[in-house]
Amino acid sequence: MQPIYEYVIAALLLTGGLFTLVGAIGLVRLPDFFTRLHAPTKATTLGVGAIMLGSVAYFSASGPGVHVAEILITVFLFLTAPVSANILAKAAMHLGVDRTPQTRGNPWDQ
Amino acid sequence: MIADLPILSWALHITIGMVALAILLNVYRLLKGPDAPDRVLALDTLYINAIALIILLGIALDTRLYMESALLIAVMGFVGTVALAKYLKRGSVIE
Amino acid sequence: MTLSLVVLLPFLGAIAAPLFAQAGRTAIAIASSVPAVVALMALFPYWERLSEGGVLVQTYDWMPSIGLSLSFRLDGLSLLFALLILVIGLLIILYARYYLKPHENVGKFYALLLCFKGAMLGIVLSSNLLLMLVFWELTSLVSFLLISFWNHKKDARRGARMALAVTGGGGLALLAGILLIGRIVGSYELDDVLAAADLIKAHALYPFALTLVLLGAFTKSAQFPFHFWLPHAMQAPTPVSAYLHSATMVKAGIFLMARLYPALAGTEQWFYMVSFTGMATLLIGAYVALFKHDLKGLLAHSTVSHLGLITLLFGMGTRLAAVAALFHVINHATFKASLFMAAGIIDHETGTRDMRRINGLWRFMPHTATLAMVAASSMAGVPLLNGFLSKEMFFAESLALNLPGFWAYVPPLVATLAGIFAVAYSARFIHDVFFNGKPVDLPIYPPHEPPRYMKIPVEILVFACIMVGMFPAISIGPLLYAAASATLAGDVPDYQLAVMHGFNLPLLMSFLAFFGGLLMYSQRQRFFDFHARFKEIDEKAVFEKVAMRMEDLANAFTSKLESGSLQRYAMLFVLSAIAVAWGPIEELGWFIGANGLSPIDTPTLIGAAVLILCAIGTAAIHRSRFDALILLSVVGLMVALAFARFSAPDLAMTQLSVEVVTIVLLMMALYYMPSWTPIEESWPRRLRDIAIALVAGVGMTLITLAMLTQPFESISGYFLEHSKSGGGGTNVVNVILVDFRGFDTLGEITVLAIAALGIYTLLKNIQLTPPPGDGHGHAWTRDAYPVMLRQIARPMLPLALMISLYIFLRGHNMPGGGFIAGLITSVALVLQYIASGIQWTQARIPIRYHNVIGLGLLFAAVAGAGSYAFGYPFLTSTFGYITWPVVGKFEVASALVFDLGVYLTVIGATLLALVSLGNLSPHSATSQLKGGL
Amino acid sequence: MNHWLTAPILIPLLGGIIQIFIGYAPISLRRTLALATTVLLLVSTVALLALASDGSYRVYTFGNWAPPFGIVLVLDRLAALMLLMTAILAFFCHLFAIHKTDESSRQFHALFLFQLLGLNIAFLTGDLFNLFVAFEVLLIASYGLLMQGNGTKRTIPSLHYVVLNLAGSALFLISVGMLYSVTGTLNMADLAVKVPQVSAEDLPLVKAGGLMLLVVFGLKAAILPLCFWLPKAYGSATAPVAALFAVMTKVGFYAIVRVFTLVFGADAGPLANLGLDWLFPVALATLAMGVVGAIGARNLRTLITWQVIISIGTLLAAVGLGTEQGTSAALFYLLNTTWIVAGLFLVVDLIAGQRGAAADKIVTAPPMHNRTLLSVLFMLGAVAAAGLPPLSGFFAKLLILQATTPGPQMAWLWSVLIIGSFFTLVAYSRAGSIVFWRTVEGHVAQSERLTLPVTVAAGGLVAMAVVIVLLAGPISAYVDATAQQLFNSAEYLTTLHTPVVVGGL
Amino acid sequence: MLARLGFPQPFLSLILFLVWQLLSDGVSGGSVVMGLILAWLLPRLTSSFWPERPAIVKGWLLPMYLLRVVWDIITASVVVARLVLSTRQPQPVFISYPLSLEHPLAITMLASTISLTPGTVSADVSDDNRMLLIHALDAEDEQEVIDTIRKRYEQPLEEIFQ
Amino acid sequence: MELAYALTIGALTASGVYLLLRARTFPVIVGLTLLSYGVNLFLFSTGRLATGGQPILGSTDSYSDPLPQALVLTAIVIGFAMTAFVVVLALRKQADHHDDHVDGRESSARLIREDDEEEYDR
């Protein structure tokens, strides 16, 4: 495997790991549920996506033939993450979980 | 395979460490709450991180045999989250 | 042949008799007499041989393994009893014909009577002790039914139960005794047992055997302290009292002593146990008899007393005493049976048995009176009657018994005293019933003589009393001799049966007894007053009270243990497991095997930490159920990761899919349940449970640790070797599931199917009202089907179907397979149900999941049975490779059909369960999704 | 390869599958097919008994994989006996069920047949893990059957039964795992080969595993202190189900006999006769407990359920002697008690049906419509159950009593067994005389009249008490041979050398 | 035309075909054949779940849109990352966004896009599909957010659908 | 490694047993589930712990023991079926006795009696 691949893969993995971690940190640090909701939906999703790409790259580079099944998983995650976020937000609004005082505007509950 | 790619294996282990740490943080949030949605959110994130972990495991072991497991976690995690969330606001999951 | 026939006939008669019930009492009486008549005719030819001490034994195998054979024996002794049983039986049948009222269940009565006759003949004719015991217990059972013939009477039922308890219980003791004898002798055949007499008496087990056997004999023959059941058995119809409880059944114990006399008698233990029991019984019976106002009560106690007398004679252990005993058996049978019949007639004609009301019957029924008075005199031991003869012998024996010092006087004194009482109560029977002024408001007045034929049996018996009394030698001599020689194993002492033996001590004792008795009767009022000071205890009531108390105690004890508390039961189970496993675990200790511990990497460590944390967390916060559920799913997820981590991709996938379905299921249930678990147990209680849980946990940890660090060899090498070549798959786990151990999988999907069917049944017409909102007072939202979810759910279905097909097809060679594929499909459908509701979804997949399940099982079964056609065993798989243009080479394996069965069953079962659960929801009818979207 | 061996498995399986499909067909059809299946099963088991009675082992290798790698069925005398006993029992229960019980749910017959499937697998399998699967099959089916019928009184007992058995299954898996983790095999014969060779440091693992297995089987068999779930569970089940369950505890008994004579038998080296020293006293205690329960019973059903526990105590006490005679006696007693107790369950149900409000309570009530017949049936059953002559129970007890050799064991067994019989006798006579004789005026509104099938079913099972007596000779010969075969476990090991089919047809 | 060939939903069929290729890790003879079969079969099997065709008129614009979204996702994640790691308290706000899209699928796509892109999560869709509730993680000016969304995502989507 | 694994099983068993001994159906079911997780992990590990030894022929050079994996798979499925059943049974309990106590103390006692009454007037 050419070194360049190795660097690319390493970079992809590290980025992915970083974003995953950031997502988790956000989950811990952000003040209320609605703000916390942002962290996984974006950071984590992206992080995992990056790791997937890393995997694709690694296996395609290391062995014969291309291996792209991870793409499917990534796409799946990108499709479902917003829905999970949406339905969780609905649940939270329904239960009227507390919001940080800074929040402007009001949630609905229908 | 990985063994003779020093940088990659180093990066790999760092990444695995980060994901593992992320999982710990998720569990912290999951245990802390305060509200049910927080827990479900943490669980959902946990699932996604688990996917990452599995993929990384596959690389570390240099096998693609865990790809379907990762796919399955994605599917099941989604359905699980949806079900839990629906329970929270609707009570009856299937009706 | 003959003997077994003699025993069998009555039973056949018992079956036949009821058929004649319609034809009237006479018809059935005649029918019932047939067996006895035939039996008598069958036995007659043997008389010659037996009178010379011959023995007739007939044996057939039954259960050789336990030494039980159908072997019968006819000798003098058994002949004597057989004749008593048959002849008196005939008289009883005749008597009962008139005694019973037309409306009564005559069929049942005669059937039982014949059953009893058969059983009784069985006892006396058995030559195998076990066989004898069979009949022995049978007599107890039948007497139970006969005593309670008038089962609408409380006293009848209670008397019957008490009799059964005592005699049946005694029978069990006898069983033990016989088994011991059998163990000593090595056979239950009478010949062997009698031959082994010395061996038995020398054996260490002899005391036990003797005691147990005597327990059987004493209970049956109403010996003190077991005598109390007999008087209460008088609730039976009088024919029964006359037959079972004076003439025959109560003599079974006596018979047993006679039968085993050579084998058991002649030892210290025998002497003391038997003679003292007999003496006590003799006295007590005689004493109590005097104070009974009930005719039958008097007779019953006198019977007890006479049985005691006979027992005492056997106890004395001298050969003459034995002869006297046998002689008295005959005499007592005759006079007591006739007395009972007379009492029955009186009862029958006056409607009462209370001697305080019955007076002066002489004027109303002189004929019956005469008969009764003769019989009573015989009972009193008046000369020229048979009772006198045996009593004389008894007195003689009581004198002959030379005990050391003062004890030498005891037997004669007791004998005389008992004699005095006997005369007294006999006198009362005569005077108080037939004279003593006028009757006191009898229910039936005026009484008169019974039907002619009802008296015939009495007459015959009384005639016998007189004949034997006056011409003993010719009338009874030979039979008595035969019986004696059989009992005494040949050496009969020389004795002569004469009306008088000249003036001697026995005669004096008789005189004392006679006049003493009359004197006592004349002074009866004093004695009655004296006796009245002690309040009479009703054994029946005592017995009942004891039984009740026992029942209550048992019930209380049981409900203490069987408390209906699952927590208790579960704890007992866990504790049992710990109890048995703890010893080995201690042996194990902190054992690290030869392989030692391997290093752990950080992520695995973190994973383990998370798992442990969440497992304990689930238990810790279980009261908040939803949170517990979430923690549970983390645990499930981590378990799946563990499977993946330790090289089990198939398990990881299975665990994942199963877990999510389980969680959905649990949430659907939680919907109808309280969302909080209240605190119910006290702290100590919870601490106890925690302690138990910890012990269990530690145990499992130690076991796992030891096991994991030990090297081992398994059969799995074979699977790895043959998976590809023999099973045609590279995914060894899957090949094991569908091929090597396909039968397990067949069972497993059957379980799944049954569970689904069971769930479906359970949820049929069940009413559950869900709470209006969650535990925190939020009402449920109306919005059941969010648009985004609906939108995403649609493409999921074909996508998931594709994925499951992919997982299914590659399962044989790569991680996957029918089960996982099935779960993916199910989950995809579940998502549709969640997103759009049951009605909407069901309208689009009109499938009865029952059929899917059935189809799945069918596929699996057929795939398995297919191999029959090729002469291979069930579930033998086959596979081949096909090459097509473009597509290239691909595999076709029969195991795939089997796996398809798995796939279908999983889908059917999962969805049947979830959908029938969802259908409970009150919304499922109302809140359906309108239109498409 | 004798395909007959799979008949007791395939017949109920296919019959059950058919029932799943025709769940909505008219009940007459479902009944006919279901009963036909049971009859067919009965026939096949008779054939198997005929096969087995030559004393040789017949092995069926599923998937044509040689043991110990594939799963095998092993037909020997014991298996054949259990199969036939169960089939006969099942036939009568099924006959009784088609009178009314099966109307309670469309799945009744499916569940019933799958129950038989599980039982038959358990009796035939030669593989420890497959035994677990068999247990699960028969358990899940029994859960379903237990909840048959309307009313709410079954729910709690069933819940207890299910939860306890789930815990039991967990323990079963742990035990199997421990045995495998050392021996590396699951085939019972192979286990019997490997267990004696276990190394010293592995010994505790195997020992713990074996003893836990004993607890698992003990739970199924309902021995003290794991028997308290039983009375209410059986007491609340519908009659034919309760009657069929008479065999459920016997499965536990079978498993103990099979595993602990074969794997932990006399030849098991350091683990020889594992658990035997626990078994005997526990069994006697169970027997005593059963008697106490029977004395305290306030209704006939409860009385019979405790009789079940008495039976299991007696059976295991006999087996606990660890002798050939003991086991042989136990097997003889097994036939008697299984059929008779089942028969009594049915009879009691008929009695309850004719006493209106009093049902099966031991109290006064208006006379029954078929008092004579029912009282005769009850009496026969009671006499056989209490072990009084001249019915089968007596001979069974006799065999057990004779199986002992002088010593403390004999003293204990004899006294408990004989005193026990005495109190059972008292209990039965009390119950019977009150229920049948202590009647009050008046008549029951809707007294359930006897129909032919129920009468035949109840009568047939009770009549077994007589049949056994008539066939006592051959039966005792058969069970003797069975015990002999069991104790000659070395012979069983030859099943490992079963050749696989080569070339097929 | 495609419909007459038995592909009632060519778009779905296409996706399925691609997915199969992804699953079987690359294109081979077998995978193509199987992919075609499934692309034909599955839509028919599940057609009952799609009573109406998604009204995609300008399908070719979709890739462009997706690329834009992917790019935004990356930037979005960076933004969130910075905020998460910074000490500054975020200024969250709930915004009601009036929808001009009508087709549920289109709305869903918009909502999803919003959730994946800078600092916004679409929290809810009104029952009448007219309003979208957006939660912005850190925004000073609601209107600005609304405008960006309108021109960057909703208009392209309007172009693609109807 | 082995120690961590053993401790995990211990924790699962302990938590499972503790919940098994609770008085309400729901915790008991959760407990049974935890217990079965522990048991499955145990049964799985009887083949010993292997890293990267998936029993897929050709994937590696040393394979882990496939048999326990197959057994656990069967156990998981059966456990799933059983859990499903007991969950529904718990619901039935809730429906019949209006509480979720495993013994349904007082309330059920009353109900059972009523139940008998029903049977009385047959």
Ligand code: NA
């Ligand atoms: Na989940």
Ligand code: NA
């Ligand atoms: Na008088």
